[in-house]
Amino acid sequence: MPDGTIEPKKGRKFDQVLEGARHVFLSDGFEGASVDDIAKAAGVSKATLYSYFPDKRFLFMQVAKTECARQAEHAIETINMDAPVRQVLNAIAIDMVDFITSQFGKRIFRICVGESDRFPELGREFYESGPLLIRGRLVDFFHRAVENNELAITDFELAAEQFHELCKADLFPRMVFNMDDEFTPAEKQRVIDGAVDMFMARYGV
Structure with missing residues (x-):
């Protein structure tokens, strides 16, 4: 599982994914947040989300x-x-x-x-x-x-x-x-x- 100290891969929609994740995590917490909801809030596909962040835990750390x-x-x-x-x-x-x-x-x-x-x-x-x-x-x-x-x-x-x-x-x-x-x-x-x-x-x- 990725460690919080590992830097994520950057790309064109990186900030977009982070902002969507920020909104969902602050609204629903870590446990309540789903990858589907985060992808929807960010306006990206789940495949795009996973290309930047391999799991929800790592995404939360970056947010x-x-x-x-x-x-x-x-x-x-x-x-x-x-x-x-x-x-x-x-x-x-x-x-x-x-x-x-x-x-x-x-x-x-x-x-x-x-x-x-x-x-x-x-x-x-x-x-x-x-x-x-x-x-x-x-x-x-x-x-x-x-x-x-x-x-x-x-x-x-x-x-x-x-x-x-x-x-x-x-x-x-x-x-x-x-x-x-x-x-x-x-x-x-x-x-x-x-x-x-x-x-x-x-x-x-």
């Missing part, structure tokens, strides 16, 4: 990796890392909170947990395709901020993880335990402000 990378790259490209520290942290926190509480973020997390026995590498692939990219950019930003005497950090990787966890406060546990599924802008802003304030209280100069 998760592609979507995570796309959202992470969007966040990286749209944030001005040369802005004042608090402004940068606020922008990063907004993207993190929006992703965590998005339909995709919630679906992919639940699928990662629900399918952990079926393909345990999914969690690693998901992390490397999204959160790890953001953490790397955060670490780079922290180094520059320390050089400019704006932050006082010695363990940069830990600080990046701490900021990520601060952005999950309150909302993530409520979502995971099915206490709430939707959050108001005020609820999100409360967590964003708290994350930035707490981080600056610890590491601000």
Whole structure:
């Protein structure tokens, strides 16, 4: 069975198949999604689908990796890392909170947990395709901020993880335990402000 680290064959309808699969997986989950439904949503034949992705598991892995990378790259490209520290942290926190509480973020997390026995590498692939990219950019930003005497950090990787966890406060546990599924802008802003304030209280100069 193909491993998630193997790169799929690219072709003219590759993105079309991925988009159709994304729609079906997020709607029906991994188990509920059928190859017939995915092919129909993508507007391709099953033969075309299988020419790119030999099985549903491999297709799901590629959908998760592609979507995570796309959202992470969007966040990286749209944030001005040369802005004042608090402004940068606020922008990063907004993207993190929006992703965590998005339909995709919630679906992919639940699928990662629900399918952990079926393909345990999914969690690693998901992390490397999204959160790890953001953490790397955060670490780079922290180094520059320390050089400019704006932050006082010695363990940069830990600080990046701490900021990520601060952005999950309150909302993530409520979502995971099915206490709430939707959050108001005020609820999100409360967590964003708290994350930035707490981080600056610890590491601000």
